[in-house]
Amino acid sequence: MNYADRLEAAVRDKQSACLVGLDPHLALLPDEFAVARDTSAPRAERAAAVEDFLCQVIEIVAPYTPIVKPQSAFFEVLGADGVRAWENVCAAAHGAGLLVLGDVKRGDIGSTASAYASAFLEGDAGTDPATLCDAVTVNPWLGSDSIQPFLDACERTDKGLYVLVRTSNPSSGEFQDSSDPPMMDRVADAVSEWGSQLMGASGFSSVGAVVGATHPEELIRLRERMPTTPLLIPGYGAQGAGAAEVLPAFTSGLSGAIVNSSRGILFAKSDLPWKDATLAAIQQMQAAFGSGLVTRH
Amino acid sequence: MNYADRLEAAVRDKQSACLVGLDPHLALLPDEFAVARDTSAPRAERAAAVEDFLCQVIEIVAPYTPIVKPQSAFFEVLGADGVRAWENVCAAAHGAGLLVLGDVKRGDIGSTASAYASAFLEGDAGTDPATLCDAVTVNPWLGSDSIQPFLDACERTDKGLYVLVRTSNPSSGEFQDSSDPPMMDRVADAVSEWGSQLMGASGFSSVGAVVGATHPEELIRLRERMPTTPLLIPGYGAQGAGAAEVLPAFTSGLSGAIVNSSRGILFAKSDLPWKDATLAAIQQMQAAFGSGLVTRH
Numbered sequence: 129m130n131y132a133d134r135l136e137a138a139v140r141d142k143q144s145a146c147l148v149g150l151d152p153h154l155a156l157l158p159d160e161f162a163v164a165r166d167t168s169a170p171r172a173e174r175a176a177a178v179e180d181f182l183c184q185v186i187e188i189v190a191p192y193t194p195i196v197k198p199q200s201a202f203f204e205v206l207g208a209d210g211v212r213a214w215e216n217v218c219a220a221a222h223g224a225g226l227l228v229l230g231d232v233k234r235g236d237i238g239s240t241a242s243a244y245a246s247a248f249l250e251g252d253a254g255t256d257p258a259t260l261c262d263a264v265t266v267n268p269w270l271g272s273d274s275i276q277p278f279l280d281a282c283e284r285t286d287k288g289l290y291v292l293v294r295t296s297n298p299s300s301g302e303f304q305d306s307s308d309p310p311m312m313d314r315v316a317d318a319v320s321e322w323g324s325q326l327m328g329a330s331g332f333s334s335v336g337a338v339v340g341a342t343h344p345e346e347l348i349r350l351r352e353r354m355p356t357t358p359l360l361i362p363g364y365g366a367q368g369a370g371a372a373e374v375l376p377a378f379t380s381g382l383s384g385a386i387v388n389s390s391r392g393i394l395f396a397k398s399d400l401p402w403k404d405a406t407l408a409a410i411q412q413m414q415a416a417f418g419s420g421l422v423t424r425h
Numbered sequence: 426m427n428y429a430d431r432l433e434a435a436v437r438d439k440q441s442a443c444l445v446g447l448d449p450h451l452a453l454l455p456d457e458f459a460v461a462r463d464t465s466a467p468r469a470e471r472a473a474a475v476e477d478f479l480c481q482v483i484e485i486v487a488p489y490t491p492i493v494k495p496q497s498a499f500f501e502v503l504g505a506d507g508v509r510a511w512e513n514v515c516a517a518a519h520g521a522g523l524l525v526l527g528d529v530k531r532g533d534i535g536s537t538a539s540a541y542a543s544a545f546l547e548g549d550a551g552t553d554p555a556t557l558c559d560a561v562t563v564n565p566w567l568g569s570d571s572i573q574p575f576l577d578a579c580e581r582t583d584k585g586l587y588v589l590v591r592t593s594n595p596s597s598g599e600f601q602d603s604s605d606p607p608m609m610d611r612v613a614d615a616v617s618e619w620g621s622q623l624m625g626a627s628g629f630s631s632v633g634a635v636v637g638a639t640h641p642e643e644l645i646r647l648r649e650r651m652p653t654t655p656l657l658i659p660g661y662g663a664q665g666a667g668a669a670e671v672l673p674a675f676t677s678g679l680s681g682a683i684v685n686s687s688r689g690i691l692f693a694k695s696d697l698p699w700k701d702a703t704l705a706a707i708q709q710m711q712a713a714f715g716s717g718l719v720t721r722h
Binding site (some may be wrong): 151153167168169171174199201202204205207208209210211212214215233234235236237238239240241243244246247248252253254255259267268269270271272273274292295296297298299300301302303304306307308311314315318 | 448450464465466468471496498499501502504505506507508509511512530531532533534535536537538540541543544545549550551552556564565566567568569570571589592593594595596597598599600601603604605608611612615
């Protein structure tokens with residue numbers, strides 16, 4: 129079953145279009161994992177604390193989300209030890225029955241893109257497949273020949289991609305929205321074209337797009353422009369967008385989009401102990417993007 | 426001394442504007458390092474073979490080049506063990522007196538960009554500074570707020586950046602050159618603006634730009650548009666551009682540009698043993714972009 133169909137099935141199974149971003153900001157980890165920010169501690173110990181925290185998060189959120197999204201940067205900050213923790217966290221998420229979307233935003237030419245696709249999606253005979261991702265985010269700036277090696281890997285392995293079309297950050301318009309027609313439209317058209325190679329039985333492609341919830345009118349426009357493209361929606365929660373802004377991303381019921389929250393789940397502001405705060409936050413989010421969404425939509 | 430000035434001094438010292446790309450394609454490694462592609466071998470052994478090969482390359486090329494550019498993808502393909510090799514290769518290059526430009530092409534928003542800048546340029550009190558890079562490549566697609574954390578790290582640590590303005594691959598024009606005015610011009614203007622924060626005594630900024638030699642007329646135009654921006658020129662050698670196409674990148678003498686060759690040096694086509702072939706290739710390249718360049722320019 130290809131990635132698009134596996135995702136649709138997982139969303140239906142959990143009755144949840146949530147995506148929990150695993151962004152272990154060292155400075156924000158609960159006190160019991162404080163060794164992660166102790167620069168006098170060996171890096172392997174610091175990375176183990178990050179891993180321990182995220183494995184506990186995974187256990188808490190697994191009943192309420194079909195998929196998690198580890199953010200590579202917060203692992204790479206601890207070097208090779210951090211990357212070992214990344215591998216272990218991917219394996220733990222798979223062990224909990226979750227899909228894993230690697231937020232790596234890679235983008236490079238031909239043979240280098242192939243190496244990245246191998247690193248995150250495909251591996252080789254020596255790779256533990258549990259440590260790989262089911263999908264990754266990619267940057268389109270270098271054009272088709274930087275994407276094709278990922279498409280080839282996705283076809284061979286039933287994995288998926290999310291291309292950065294319109295990001296949620298304040299300065300995203302500088303290049304994505306500064307020409308006429310806006311460059312994001314051209315990228316969106318390319319995403320549709322790339323995606324036509326990887327259509328699933330669900331009617332969706334395994335080539336998705338990142339479209340920020342912080343630009344609601346563009347979300348509506350881009351949803352129409354890419355009707356068979358699964359969307360990854362950042363910007364909900366900590367970045368300011370509410371549930372209403374996100375709804376147009378869905379095509380029908382829970383189909384067609386997953387909504388990310390990272391800090392809002394991992395570091396939920398609350399007087400409760402962190403595990404209780406995280407549980408309450410994911411339950412609240414699942415209520416918004418689960419059966420509640422179906423009713424309202 | 427900031428990065429721009431350190432680079433200018435190193436180029437003068439070596440009389441070489443060469444940049445040796447360390448792209449250890451597993452499939453191309455000399456036979457004595459074949460364990461790197463043996464998927465039945467432990468990953469740590471495979472990564473150690475990559476590291477061994479590159480440390481020998483560094484020893485060969487160090488007299489003829491001021492700077493090397495490890496390509497992250499070919500390390501990440503071996504997971505955490507590969508990243509350990511990356512750290513060791515960076516340290517070995519520094520030990521040989523070379524600058525290290527990490528070809529990571531990262532690009533992400535605010536706090537995530539800060540984590541990447543920490544991972545590659547700044548580290549923390551627990552980081553061996555020899556394992557960090559002197560500069561990295563970054564992707565501009567997400568705009569200024571994805572670049573600013575790198576600029577801040579560069580200012581604190583005298584490090585540098587190279588922003589992907591016009592890449593050397595066949596499909597680079599799809600988004601970089603598909604609007605009017607071309608998006609690469611807008612990015613070039615942003616690079617100049619970002620670079621104004623980090624000017625060196627040499628008259629160059631520590632914020633550089635990647636401009637492919639495979640588009641010679643644009644190289645001339647972008648050189649004029651970014652007069653104080655150090656250029657990183659890929660596309661020479663294996664990708665098809667010759668020395669003549671590259672010359673306009675230099676502002677005077679050896680100043681203003683470094684020219685990359687990766688496969689052409691590491692995997693030089695020759696009947697000689699690989700070390701001799703690599704030595705001959707870097708000597709030939711240094712003749713083209715060393716004192717020979719000064720005479721012709």
